[in-house]
Amino acid sequence: MSIGEATSEQTPDSTRMRWRRSGGAALVVRGLHRAVYPLLGVAVLLALWWYGGHLIASDPATESFAGFGPGPTFASLADLIRSGQLWGIAYPSLHRIGLGLLWATVLGVPIGVSIGYFRVAQETTHIPFQFLRMISPLAWMPIAVLAFASWDGAIVFLIIVAAIWPIIFSTAHGVKRIDPLWFRVARNLGAGGGQMLRRIILPAIGQDVFAGIRLAVGVAWIVLVPAEYLGVTSGLGYAINDARDTLAYNDLAAIVVVIGVLGYALDRICLFLIQHFSWRVEL
């Protein structure tokens, strides 16, 4: 019995992939997509920025805002990094967003699993959750300020309010997508509820949970900066306000760059986790 050799058993993908990878032309095309086009995009953005800065600097009416140009901005950014100030500014923000996302995940995943698994939970929560989801997190600000003794607490609360919805809905969607056959496989092995959760549900929804967290990071990062305009005396939002008040436009622009770069980095981390926890559906 040598069934391993049957020709019909070969995975068709492997040969096709090898074919596509070969050839110099293909390499060039892949190089273009990997590096050249993204760099081109960044270059265009920098060029527009530089031109805008140039216009501002050369007009006497707006001259005092010349700090917004890329030159002064990157000089200021280098200063911030060299003096170690940057970490002091970014750390409180990262701490708040980390704490908020952690809580949103800790609360959102179990809620999402329940909604995906139990129809009753889905039907009961649908209207209230859709209603609450539509309220801008910033609209909760006055309530948050009243309810929490510290500004930090209020900001973390706002991040949770912003971040929890995508996590809940993405998790629930992931659970609903689970093939019922996998539950039967697990039951055939004699698995109980706890093992079902650990062996089937959680691994099956990993990619959906992180996709939800990725969306949540996007929203939370946007909410964070305006939330830090109030009360607190640390963080990126505070630093922007502070730079504006001291007319340090180069610092202000440097912080904006930092916000963009950190947001991009957080997004990439989430993307990595999604890919790490994803599995391809069988054909």
Added chain:
Amino acid sequence: MSGFLSLDRMGIVFETRNGPYRALQDVDLRIAQGEFVTVIGHSGCGKSTVLNIVAGLLRATEGGVLLENREVNSPGPERAVVFQNHSLLPWLTVYDNVRLAVDKVFRKTKSKIERDEWTRHNLRLVQMNNAADKRPSEISGGMKQRVGIARALAMEPKVLLMDEPFGALDALTRAHLQDALMTIHADLGNTVIMITHDVDEAVLLSDRIVMMTNGPAATVGKVLSVSLARPRKRLSLADDTEYNRCRADVMKFLYRQTETDDPRAA
């Protein structure tokens, strides 16, 4: 006298949106240890339902199942199921899919090293040891089915339940797997219930063929003993009179079921 595995006047009624639907009635069957039984019948007659009741995944509404004189009322690894397809967990490798079952069944009785060896042994049985680290999405349908069989065998089940395990495969792969299954059955002596749509497959593999009538209230219509010596060779069977008699018997039964189904033929 009850036999190793017995289905006793088993029936089931499903509650559907259009009221109760009686799928099975008075399904009666005795299966001896080591016997290979196939179940054949028209689509929708209730074959999978029978299998799921034996597996404990469904509860019969009347009658029941006895395995070694004990009533079956919940799923368990001593009645391992090989599902039709897509039953491998896609986030686990081939090895881990089998290992999951091995860990579940032998956690208390085998050491870690023994469980690893047992997993690999079962992958070797179905010739999948070389693909142990692949994911289900990276292997063919035939390979997936073999892993499903390895997973079921690794549980050392008293009864192996197979629901059209080769239904979705091309003829060549299917023939290879049938041969592999016959070899394994000869070596290990498992008791097997296998559902199939394929008359040749039923005759080739079975000690007995259970033919089911059409639903609603489907039941065992006829049981045919296949007295062909083992090991069976598919090529020499083509001209075998017993083989062709069995084949014709099953065909006739299925054809008659189609006729009674057709109102014009009544």
